[in-house]
Amino acid sequence: MTGVLRRPLLFLDVDGPLIPFGPREHPTHRSSSSPEVASNPLLARVDPGHGPRLLALPCELVWATTWMDDANECVAPLVGLPRLAVVTWPDDPGAEERDQRQGLHWKTRTLVAWAAGRPFAWLDDEITDRDRAWVAARHPGPALAHRVDPGEGITDADYRVLGEWLRAAA
Structure with missing residues (x-):
């Protein structure tokens, strides 16, 4: 019996990649009177153009954010994404402290x-070379840990790198 070929995963962070931060002014894409933006004014910075671009990538999108399922409730509708799977973070402060001491x-x-061995890409604004090395040493499949500049959010250049890597991994 042959296994089902599954597309690579794309772990997607919200703060930084989809909600850019930084000293420069960022365009707003929504009125401050919209219900989503009223609950969190930073959501006005979410560019609705990300949804179609993310959906066009040859991957399975997964939220990897502290927003947890709120990303499905607040962010996904702003960019036109369906409900996505959400990574659940373990409640283990000791592990977090250990990882921080190791620079992870x-x-x-x-x-x-x-x-679980599937090819994956990870977009986040806090990825370091230490994370990349750890992933390379411990993940048996292809992996791309790509840092997004939090001052800019996901750019055309990030989409190019991600698209090329995902097509090669698929």
Whole structure:
């Protein structure tokens, strides 16, 4: 029996990649009177153009954010994404402290475990070379840990890198 070929995963963070931060002014894409923006004014920075671009990528999108399922409730509708799977973070402060002492992002171990050997890309604004090395040493499949500049959010250049990698991994 042959196995089902599954597309690579794309672990997607919200703060930084989809909601850019930084000293420069960011365009707003929604009126401050919209219900989503009224609950969180930073949501006005979410570019609705990300939805179609993300959906066009050859991957399975997964929220990897502290927004948890709120990403499905608040962010997904703003960009036109369907409900996505959500990575659940373990409640283990000791592990988080250990990872920080090792210079690892607190998400790294969980994402590698969640991928369970599947190819994955991870977009986040806090990824370091230490995370990349840890993933390379412990994940048996292809993986791309791509840092997004939080001052800019996901750019055309990020989409190019991600698209090329996903097509090669698929």
